[in-house]
Amino acid sequence: MIREAEKVYDCLHRERYRYTLASAVDEALLGQYADTTAFRVSVYDARHLLPQARVTFQIQPQDGSFLINGALGLDYVTITYLRGTRMEATRAAQEAILARLP
Amino acid sequence: MFDFADFPYDFATNRLVVGSEPMVLHCHHYNCFLQRSIQDAEYIDSAPILVGAAAEVVFAQLTNLLARNPDVPARKALVESLYRACGLGLIDLRAVTDRGGQVRTRSTHYSIGWKEKFGISRGPVAFFSTGFLAGALAAIYGLPLSGIQARQTACRSTGADEDVFVLGRGAANFTIFQPRQNTVLIPVGEDAEPPTSVDRAAITRAVAEMPLPVNSEGLIPAFGVYVTRIYANYYNRISYAFEREMTALAGREGVEVAASLFIEAGHVCAFFTLGGIMVSPEWDALTLPMLKTREDWFHGITAWWNACGYGTAKVLDVSPTGATVRIYNDYESVGYRRMYGTADHGISYLVTGGWAGVMNLIYLGDIHKKPDLTPEFYDRLFKGGRAFQGRMTACQAMGDPYTEIRAELAEAAQGGRRLEGAPASA
Numbered sequence: 001m002i003r004e005a006e007k008v009y010d011c012l013h014r015e016r017y018r019y020t021l022a023s024a025v026d027e028a029l030l031g032q033y034a035d036t037t038a039f040r041v042s043v044y045d046a047r048h049l050l051p052q053a054r055v056t057f058q059i060q061p062q063d064g065s066f067l068i069n070g071a072l073g074l075d076y077v078t079i080t081y082l083r084g085t086r087m088e089a090t091r092a093a094q095e096a097i098l099a100r101l102p
Numbered sequence: 103m104f105d106f107a108d109f110p111y112d113f114a115t116n117r118l119v120v121g122s123e124p125m126v127l128h129c130h131h132y133n134c135f136l137q138r139s140i141q142d143a144e145y146i147d148s149a150p151i152l153v154g155a156a157a158e159v160v161f162a163q164l165t166n167l168l169a170r171n172p173d174v175p176a177r178k179a180l181v182e183s184l185y186r187a188c189g190l191g192l193i194d195l196r197a198v199t200d201r202g203g204q205v206r207t208r209s210t211h212y213s214i215g216w217k218e219k220f221g222i223s224r225g226p227v228a229f230f231s232t233g234f235l236a237g238a239l240a241a242i243y244g245l246p247l248s249g250i251q252a253r254q255t256a257c258r259s260t261g262a263d264e265d266v267f268v269l270g271r272g273a274a275n276f277t278i279f280q281p282r283q284n285t286v287l288i289p290v291g292e293d294a295e296p297p298t299s300v301d302r303a304a305i306t307r308a309v310a311e312m313p314l315p316v317n318s319e320g321l322i323p324a325f326g327v328y329v330t331r332i333y334a335n336y337y338n339r340i341s342y343a344f345e346r347e348m349t350a351l352a353g354r355e356g357v358e359v360a361a362s363l364f365i366e367a368g369h370v371c372a373f374f375t376l377g378g379i380m381v382s383p384e385w386d387a388l389t390l391p392m393l394k395t396r397e398d399w400f401h402g403i404t405a406w407w408n409a410c411g412y413g414t415a416k417v418l419d420v421s422p423t424g425a426t427v428r429i430y431n432d433y434e435s436v437g438y439r440r441m442y443g444t445a446d447h448g449i450s451y452l453v454t455g456g457w458a459g460v461m462n463l464i465y466l467g468d469i470h471k472k473p474d475l476t477p478e479f480y481d482r483l484f485k486g487g488r489a490f491q492g493r494m495t496a497c498q499a500m501g502d503p504y505t506e507i508r509a510e511l512a513e514a515a516q517g518g519r520r521l522e523g524a525p526a527s528a
Contacts, residue, residue, distance in 0.1 A: 049307050052391040056387045069382065
């Protein structure tokens with residue numbers, strides 16, 4: 001569930017939001033983007049070096065229309081949307097996914 | 103195919119060397135600002151310097167990387183993948199022969215980044231890519247760099263649909279620089295640093311190994327900017343060649359002008375790249391759990407700095423009124439000495455502006471509150487009244503055993519005289 005959607009300045013003239021969620025991000029979010037033909041998901045786990053670190057991730061569809069940055073355990077993600085005719089629909093779809101999360 | 107993962111980061115010196123060339127992280131703000139600073143001096147013919155500097159480092163690197171691979175298509179594939187891995191965009195070299203040819207692309211870091219930062223340009227701006235292609239053509243076919251010509255005939259930064267680069271044979275239409283000397287590195291000292299709960303070494307290791315995914319355009323959008331991993335000695339060559347031209351024109355005053363421009367480029371780097379890092383989820387995931395005080399934030403960003411290929415920074419002291427950072431093998435000094443020998447004045451401009459910028463972000467800009475990193479905020483933070491100013495108290499390029507920067511809080515200088523960046527000695 002989205003607790004707050006804050007528009008963040010983006011110097012690349014994209015639309016960028018920081019979504020604060022009702023609970024910490026977990027694997028369920030990554031599960032929404034598990035289709036590898038549609039999305040590229042990059043996960044980085046540095047806990048072998050930094051035990052208190054969180055696992056970071058980046059999610060991008062093949063068409064590059066948005067970019068999600070976050071980390072498991074944080075209570076927010078940032079999503080950057082490419083401007084274009086489909087931007088509002090793309091944003092609505094990602095926000096619907098976030099809204100469905102617990 | 104090229105993969106940075108095949109080239110391990112040297113944690114002893116905090117450098118990344120690929121095919122004999124040190125590679126560093128910067129963003130489109132720094133890249134474009136530095137280039138524009140040089141181009142704005144219209145009384146200097148900077149285009150041959152910008153193209154020649156890129157051609158020099160790319161030719162050197164590829165001559166090394168391609169040495170064991172005589173197959174031309176395979177060489178081209180490696181060059182294309184290197185270009186993409188660096189976040190420079192996309193190139194297709196299939197139509198290029200040993201006589202040259204045309205390269206057309208819709209994605210070039212400098213063309214796109216320039217338009218994002220400055221808007222429409224009057225002419226082509228992708229000098230780096232032009233030089234890259236010149237160096238690549240020479241290396242792929244084993245030709246002398248002095249026999250290559252390269253120019254950009256269309257650029258997306260001007261509003262065109264694509265970038266077009268034209269390569270050919272003939273006397274080089276860019277600067278061919280004197281060969282560089284061998285790299286000389288200095289052992290990193292055992293300096294006493296103030297205690298901190300921040301495990302800098304572990305953060306540096308984690309960040310250096312963190313993947314920076316390249317998108318379908320061959321760009322690396324990360325930390326709110328377009329990141330590149332390109333040649334330290336490209337930045338060095340364009341900076342110091344420009345400074346020498348300025349010195350030839352205006353003597354000591356030329357040095358002062360160049361220094362102020364390059365130190366401001368350091369501010370830009372700190373604000374957009376390091377600031378972007380400090381407001382990112384990656385920072386919150388890897389670094390924030392260790393941070394309790396603003397001094398910890400300084401140690402945290404030092405750890406990230408050390409993962410960018412800039413050399414080894416150590417924090418000798420940091421407080422709300424100032425900081426002293428000692429850097430071993432800062433890439434500016436190492437590169438300067440290879441190109442021009444021992445310097446007669448401090449030349450570590452990026453670190454001078456960069457560390458002052460970090461102090462501004464942490465102590466005046468409240469970066470821990472995640473402010474929007476807007477141009478207006480930049481102007482308030484760096485061009486207003488009170489601000490941290492950096493000063494080189496030692497410079498490795500001058501023969502000192504390290505470079506050292508003292509950043510102190512200062513009121514605006516009276517009469518517009520620049521206090522920042524005063525060299526270690528002159």
